[in-house]
Every structure is written in C-alpha cells, then in structure tokens.
Amino acid sequence: MARVLRGDHKFNYKALLGRGTFGEVYRAVSEQTGQEVAIKKELGVPEPNRKLSTGRSLAREYRVLRFLDGGIGIPRPYYFVSGGDRDAMVYECLGQDLGELLKACGGRFGMKTVLMLADQMLSRLEFLHSNNIVHRDIKPQNFTMGLGKNAQIVYLIDYGLCIFVNPNLPPVPGIYGSVGVEMVGTARFASINAHAQIRSQTFSDDLESLAYVLIFLRNGKLPWQGTGDKKPFNLIRMSKERHSLSELCQGFPREFQEFIKDARADRLRPPYHAQRKMFRKALGVTGVLDWQYDWVVKSHESKQNKRSST
Structure with missing residues (x-):
C-alpha cells in the first residue's frame, strides 16, 4: 500500500514492525529511490493518556537523532513530517532488536x-x-x-x-x-x-x-x-x-x-x-x-x- 508522506514522496508500506501506546513503526520502501526505510508514526494520544505522553515527542526524538547523526550505532534520520497529532519520522531501517x-x-x-x-x-x-x-x-x-x-x-x-x-x-x-x-x-x-x-x-x-x-x-x-x-x-x-x-x-x-x-x-x-x-x-x-x-x-x-x- 503506497502512502504519500512528504510532498509527492510515496512509500510502499511493507510491514508493521512494532506498535506501542503512542506510535507505530513500519518497514517501507521509497517508490522514487527504492530505498528501504523505517517510518515511525506518532499517533494521536487519547485525553486520559495525554499526560503520560509528555516528553515522548517524535519531533524531539528526530532533533536528537539529527544532533547525534554520524555516530556509530545511531540510526540515521532522513526527515520528519508534522501532521497535527500524527507526526512521522523516516529513518534508517534496522534489523531485529x-x-x-x-x-x-x-x-x-x-x-x-x-x-x-x-x-x-x-x-x-x-x-x-x-x-x-x-x-x-x-x-x-x-x-x-x-x-x-x-x-x-x-x-x-x-x-x-x-x-x-x-x-x-x-x-x-x-x-x-x-x-x-x-x-x-x-x-x-x-x-x-x-x-x-x-x-x-x-x-x-x-x-x-x-x-x-x-x-x-x-x-x-x-x-x-x-x-x-x-x-x-x-x-x-x-x-x-x-x-x-x-x-x-x-x-x-x-x-x-x-x-x-x-x-x-x-x-x-x-x-x-x-x-x-x-x-x-x-x-x-x-x-x-x-x-x-x-x-x-x-x-x-x-x-x-x-x-x-x-
């Protein structure tokens, strides 16, 4: 299934790699370049859990990865897309945890x-x-x-x-x-x-x-x-x-x-x-x-x- 994430950049979502209270991680492939990436999506947080999500901002994580970019064993961030309460980050695809x-x-x-x-x-x-x-x-x-x-x-x-x-x-x-x-x-x-x-x-x-x-x-x-x-x-x-x-x-x-x-x-x-x-x-x-x-x-x-x- 192809989804537009940034401008006209489309990704084919191949698999759901993980799901948590506040987000999901997918393995995807760029239609333009064929590059395999991981896409982490921060879901809208229900009101009762909003306090619990404080500090788990995906935008914040992206900034940290940009700051650390180039370090051995640090996932390479590609870009971040803001969509209201459904932010997404595209980064280096990795293996099993x-x-x-x-x-x-x-x-x-x-x-x-x-x-x-x-x-x-x-x-x-x-x-x-x-x-x-x-x-x-x-x-x-x-x-x-x-x-x-x-x-x-x-x-x-x-x-x-x-x-x-x-x-x-x-x-x-x-x-x-x-x-x-x-x-x-x-x-x-x-x-x-x-x-x-x-x-x-x-x-x-x-x-x-x-x-x-x-x-x-x-x-x-x-x-x-x-x-x-x-x-x-x-x-x-x-x-x-x-x-x-x-x-x-x-x-x-x-x-x-x-x-x-x-x-x-x-x-x-x-x-x-x-x-x-x-x-x-x-x-x-x-x-x-x-x-x-x-x-x-x-x-x-x-x-x-x-x-x-x-």
Whole structure:
C-alpha cells in the first residue's frame, strides 16, 4: 500500500514492525529511490493518556537523532513530517532488536555473546553521554542490530524519553535535576535511583540499567520479575536493593559486580574505557571478540543442516 508522506514522496508500506501506546513503526520502501526505510508514526494520544505522553515527542526524538547523526550505532534520520497529532519520522531501517533475537535463541544468550554485546552497548552509551544526553529507557528492545554490511553493529534506538543534562553544573554527583521527579523508563530495568525518584537520572542510571539488561540477556530473567512489570514499582525497587551483588551476578565473571558498583557510585563521568577493558578481560576467558553472536552461529548451523539433508 503506497502512502504519500512528504510532498509527492510515496512509500510502499511493507510491514508493521512494532506498535506501542503512542506510535507505530513500519518497514517501507521509497517508490522514487527504492530505498528501504523505517517510518515511525506518532499517533494521536487519547485525553486520559495525554499526560503520560509528555516528553515522548517524535519531533524531539528526530532533533536528537539529527544532533547525534554520524555516530556509530545511531540510526540515521532522513526527515520528519508534522501532521497535527500524527507526526512521522523516516529513518534508517534496522534489523531485529535484542528482545526478538533472545527469543529466537531460546530465551538466553551465551556468556560470550553477552560480553560482545556489552562492549558495543557500553560504547553507544559513552557516545550518547559524551553529548550530554541521558537515554532513560535502556532495555533489550531499544538495542537493535544493523542490516547488510552493518549486521554486526549494535544500534541504540528510541530517544523519546531522553534528556539533555547541563554540562556546566558543578562536579557534584546527584545534582543534575529537580527533586521529586516521576519514575521514567521501564521498571524491570530501571536503576534504583529511578525508582527512588530522588533526583533526575544521570549517566550512571543508564549504566545500571545496562547491567540489568546484560544479566537478563544471560539468564533470561531478573530476580524481581514476578508478574511481569505489573508488580508495584516500590516492590521492584526493594527487591533490587535487597539482592546482594554476589546474588545478582551469580555465575557471571566478577567484572559484572565491579561494573554495577561503578554504576551505583553515580560518578559525574563514568570510567567507560576501564569498564570496557573489564568486559574484554572477561571475554578473553570466555572466547574471542569475533562478532559471532549466538543467532549468527544458529543461522549458520541451520543452513548447514539444510544442505546436509538435501
């Protein structure tokens, strides 16, 4: 189905890639150029949910992507179209997100894959933070793999909840924003501070969320998962506070405990290089940095099995 999006520029919508409370993402092809793109549409928000959508502006996300354009693992924005309460953004088409790939691999990744992902995911956050931006919604679904020649590159997506922080503030941890802010992000992966709502989120909160994501990718679950994310936020927070690092990182290289300690220390500028070095040291014991992720190996094995059966 072809739709006019910008002037006389038409796109053939090929598939619905995802749908949320406030928008939809489609895979589409330009009739003029044949280029495959992703189109994110922000739907009109019902009145009861209007307050919830505050800060999830697609126009804002487009501006952030334009600001970050050129960074490795950052989706390339093409253009933005405003249509009243139904804005749309055209941007680089990407592959599957880590949540989808996790399901395809049986719900758990091997340690080697987790450590290779950690290396790239940490690099994406370092780049984001170097531009004084906090993402505030780090979760498996917001990391996707590229396509074609970029198939081994991890992309960080969905900047609808991100905030710019003031780089001119005094170098004192925990004073970036106002007190009493509402919980923002996904409860399962949110930092303890995001639950406590004492201050606005900082770079360290993104890193703590990343630690929970990595543990989830390896174990397929987190200790505070009960009835999904329907469990009250305060109960999830108390569970995070109650579990010791040794319990949380059981079966993981000791570097994971050090990483979470660093994240919870709320440093103004986290030691990204040292953290990446820790993960690479752990990877040296587990395997090599060859970008042969579990889903890549599984795909190769599947093709070999098909050949041998014919």
